[in-house]
Amino acid sequence: MINLKKNNAAYYMFVLFLTLFAFISCGPKKFYSNRVDGKKIPVTEQYAPDSQIENFIAPYREHIDNDLDSVLAWSPVTFDKSKGKWQTNIGNLMADVTFEKADKIFYIREKKHVDICLLNHGGIRATIPQGFVTARTAYEIMPFENSLIIMALKGQQIWEIAAYIANERKPHPLAGMQIVMDKDNSVKRVTVQGQPVDNSRIYYVATSDYLSNGGDHMDFFKKATASYDMDYKLRNLYIDYFKEVDTLPVNTSERIIIEQ
Amino acid sequence: MRRRDFIQKSAAGSAMVLGGLSLSSFANIPDTEGTKRITILHTNDTHSHIDPLAADDPKHPNMGGAARRATLVEQLRAENPNTLLLDAGDIFQGTPYFNYYGGELEFKVMSMMKYDLATMGNHDFDNGIDGFYKQLPHASFDFVSANYDFKNTVLDGIVKPYKIFMVDGINVGIFGLGIQLDGLVDKKLYKETVYLNPIDVAQDMSRILKNDEQCDLVICLSHLGFIYDKDKEKVSDLVLARTTKNIDLIIGGHTHTFLSKPYVAENLEGKEVLVNQVGCYGINLGQIDFYFEKGRKSFKGRTINVG
Incomplete structure (x- = not known):
């Protein structure tokens, strides 16, 4: 006991030595990553399609193609969102069609009429070329799963819509509302369904669920007093409309007017 | 001796x-017998692009296509069987294949290509968390997400924080990170999914994988986005790389960033982290090869060749 105590220091040194020895020379040889190579490989036609996967996809593709490429209507002109400073023919078309459909459904469900339709310029994703209109056309102009929603806004928010558009200087699709501005883009008059804005009443604005949640910073929708989800995808709305008409209407009426 | x-x-x-x-x-x-090579192949934001882009596509005509990618992946697997194929999310949404079949075809084709693992992007919630859950039987691979708490959702216990693969004796630990859903995805779609701070979670994950699970490689499958130029402090892959340690590779998505070559970032300890993202729509495949050597860790650090 006494001996052990005497040799304590030496004993610990010995143990320390053994530990270090074991650690340094007998430690397991592990695998270490000593080199990394990284690159990107473009997937081009130089890689022949894998036939098993190609054959598997084929029936899905055929089904979609048959469905999407059947002719629903005729477009007499090319509808293009890049042609027009304050309104475009495609923006007018989409706003008018959405307004018309929304008003019908809203009246059936809520016994109320829609006053305005506002969509966003950025949400128009393609042109409608002159020629046959198919369901694929609807997928191209509206690839997103956005659905129709009706927002109840006070008169004050209608003025905010006008100010938003004046500030954005974009041809956002608009129906049911007219904004008159001076040449410096300040809002002079706003009418809804031909009438001046009544600050004390509630207006019903048809839009997409994306915008209603503050998308594109349309923050006035956040002040809505009520909202009515129509549970109707905008794309399906357009497809249903294309099925109903033979020829798409071309409406170039001005919704935003600059008075000199 | x-x-x-x-x-x-x-x-x-x-x-x-x-x-x-x-x-x-x-x-x-x-020591010729003591070297190993692990190949990581990856995609992100394929967005239901089963077919190649159109021949008249203004940016990437006739690029991509799942059946071509399958051929490329098979070639690379033949070259090195010790390969993992990963996806960093947004598998869903972008072509009528998704609108018609709800993601079934995407999952089936990825399973045929033998994907090993994926994480969830915001668009993978587009048919709701239930719509995603419904398609899972068509996926032979798993999903990982460490910062979405799915406790009160149908994905509880199904989408796990991480997964470890033993590839040729090398332990590869992979965890997933997803982007903040509030403001990006409708609440009615993601339901009770709770978003947790990705940096905190990544610090925990990398410690667990490196220390507790003894992984030789730690990979993060991220759908946070590469970097946000307007808000450089917003959580992104580059912020993640800088504020964590023990992560070897971050495979990113969400921002559809076409990096010409993998980005070499520096972590909290000043060590190199590889960050890669290959654009979108299956236009590119990313390839990262990790070479391993038997022996004690080289004090020189490792050689990184990108491009």
């Missing part, structure tokens, strides 16, 4: 103090 070994190591130890370079003669003892 043992003694000589010890002397060598002692010499190495003192040499290290004087200058790290002389150590290399010990670290690089030739």
Whole structure:
């Protein structure tokens, strides 16, 4: 006991030595990553399609193609969102069609009429070329799963819509509302369904669920007093409309007017 | 033998103090049987692009296509069977295939390509968390997400924080990170999914994988986005790389960033982290090869070749 105590220091040194020895020379040889190579490989036609996967996809593709490429209507002109400073023919078309459909459904469900339709310029994703209109056309102009929603806004928010558009200087699709501005883009008059804005009443604005949640910073929708989800995808709305008409209407009426 | 070994190591130890370079003669003892190579192949934001882009596509005409990608992946697997195929999210949404079949075809084709693992992007919630859950039987691979708490959702216990693969004796730990859903995805779609701070979670994950699970490689499958130029402090892959340690590779998505080559970032300890993202729509496949050597860790660090 006494001996052990005497040799304590030496004993610990010995143990320390053994530990270090074991650690340094007998430690397991592990695998270490000593080199990394990284690159990107473009997937081009130089890689022949894998036939098993190609054959598997084929029936899905055929089904979609048959469905999407059947002719629903005729477009007499090319509808293009890049042609027009304050309104475009495609923006007018989409706003008018959405307004018309929304008003019908809203009246059936809520016994109320829609006053305005506002969509966003950025949400128009393609042109409608002159020629046959198919369901694929609807997928191209509206690839997103956005659905129709009706927002109840006070008169004050209608003025905010006008100010938003004046500030954005974009041809956002608009129906049911007219904004008159001076040449410096300040809002002079706003009418809804031909009438001046009544600050004390509630207006019903048809839009997409994306915008209603503050998308594109349309923050006035956040002040809505009520909202009515129509549970109707905008794309399906357009497809249903294309099925109903033979020829798409071309409406170039001005919704935003600059008075000199 | 043992003694000589010890002397060598002692010499190495003192040499290290004087200058790290002389150590290399010990670290690089030739050992042809002691080298391994693990290949990581990856995609992100494929967005239901089963078919190649159109021949008249203004940006990437006739690029991509799942069946071509399958051929490329098979070629690379034939070259190195020790390969993992990963996806960083947004598998869903972008072509009528998704609108018609709800993601079934995407999952089936990825399963045929033998994907090993994926994480969830915001668009993978587009048919609701239930719509995603419904398609899972068509996926032979798993999903990981460490910062979405799915406790009160149908994905509870199904989408796990991480997964470990043993590839040729190398332990590869992979965890997933997803982007903040509030403001990006409708609440009615993601329901009770709770978003947790990705940085905190990544610090925990990398520690668990490196220390507890003894992984040789730690990979993060991220759908946070590469970097946000308007808000550089917003959580992104580059912020993640800078504020964590023990992560070897971050495979990113969400921002559809076409990096010309993998980005080499520096982590919390000043070590190199590879960050890669290959655009979108299956236009590119990313390939990262990790080479391993048997022996003690080289003090030179590792060589990184990108491009």
